Amino acid sequence: MNIPFTKMHGIGNDFILLKRQDVPDASWDQKLAKMICQRHFGIGADGMMIAEASETADMKMLYYNADGSQGEMCGNGIRCFAHYVIREELVPQKPVLHIETMLDIREVEVTHYESIGSVVKVYMGKPKIRNIEMMIEVDGEAIKLADLTIGVPHVVLLESDLNVSRVDRIGPKVEKMDIFPQGTNVNFVKVHNRKYVSVMTWERGAGHTLACGTGICSVCSVLHRKGMVEKRINVMAEGGQLTIEIDKENGVYMIGPSQMIARGNFMGKGLLNHD
Numbered sequence: 001m002n003i004p005f006t007k008m009h010g011i012g013n014d015f016i017l018l019k020r021q022d023v024p025d026a027s028w029d030q031k032l033a034k035m036i037c038q039r040h041f042g043i044g045a046d047g048m049m050i051a052e053a054s055e056t057a058d059m060k061m062l063y064y065n066a067d068g069s070q071g072e073m074c075g076n077g078i079r080c081f082a083h084y085v086i087r088e089e090l091v092p093q094k095p096v097l098h099i100e101t102m103l104d105i106r107e108v109e110v111t112h113y114e115s116i117g118s119v120v121k122v123y124m125g126k127p128k129i130r131n132i133e134m135m136i137e138v139d140g141e142a143i144k145l146a147d148l149t150i151g152v153p154h155v156v157l158l159e160s161d162l163n164v165s166r167v168d169r170i171g172p173k174v175e176k177m178d179i180f181p182q183g184t185n186v187n188f189v190k191v192h193n194r195k196y197v198s199v200m201t202w203e204r205g206a207g208h209t210l211a212c213g214t215g216i217c218s219v220c221s222v223l224h225r226k227g228m229v230e231k232r233i234n235v236m237a238e239g240g241q242l243t244i245e246i247d248k249e250n251g252v253y254m255i256g257p258s259q260m261i262a263r264g265n266f267m268g269k270g271l272l273n274h275d
């Protein structure tokens with residue numbers, strides 16, 4: 001039996017979206033995410049989302065990383081999710097949706113809807129900065145970083161230049177350090193000016209991705225707290241650009257695109273019954 005899927009991306013962070021009725025046994029979710037996200041033997045994606053009915057909001061979003069672990073929240077994912085549930089007519093088309101996540105209910109505004117590509121604004125909450133400046137050591141190098149959570153854990157490293165091999169070397173080591181017992185997402189940032197920065201991210205449970213929405217929000221919160229950026233910042237990731245706005249109470253708004261890629265049927269469902 002096949003599982004109907006939609007593939008989408010938010011600035012290059014790519015996702016497979018499914019409906020709960022097509023995956024009725026929730027005990028399959030983690031194994032399915034691992035299979036479906038596999039780049040060579042599956043469809044290939046950074047994460048998988050399942051749309052479920054919610055008792056308290058318009059819809060419930062469950063998020064799984066490519067390694068099968070569950071993420072409490074996904075910034076690029078929730079923009080795609082809002083677009084998906086409207087396109088699939090799982091909710092009526094209305095300007096503001098309430099989406100239940102593992103954390104809480106998020107207010108999501110589809111500011112421009114097109115069936116292939118939309119623009120979505122999400123209130124991402126107030127990050128909790130645990131430590132604005134701490135030192136760690138990786139491969140004998142002393143590294144200064146900020147440690148925070150915006151629903152999911154992040155660290156932010158200020159760099160003079162961004163470089164893929166550094167992200168791929170340091171990212172996995174910091175992700176799994178004992179001082180971050182839940183693991184962490186690792187963001188590398190270069191500040192160009194007070195309104196424009198570039199970011200690369202190593203994601204917990206997914207590795208080097210082309211963008212991370214919660215990561216970009218984390219970067220802007222840290223830089224704003226340090227007085228290095230304005231309240232509205234354009235952030236360039238490897239896969240595209242987001243705009244972040246920070247309000248008077250340090251609440252963070254994320255504005256950016258969601259894009260359809262493909263629809264189809266995943267034909268590996270039978271494999272779920274075998275290890």
Ligand SMILES: N[C@@H](CCC[C@H](N)C(=O)O)C(=O)O
Pocket residue numbers: 013047065070071072073074075076077152153185203204205206211212213214215
């Ligand atoms: N890509 C996401 C974050 C997804 C969850 C993350 N990998 C985690 O496990 O914390 C985003 O856009 O925010």
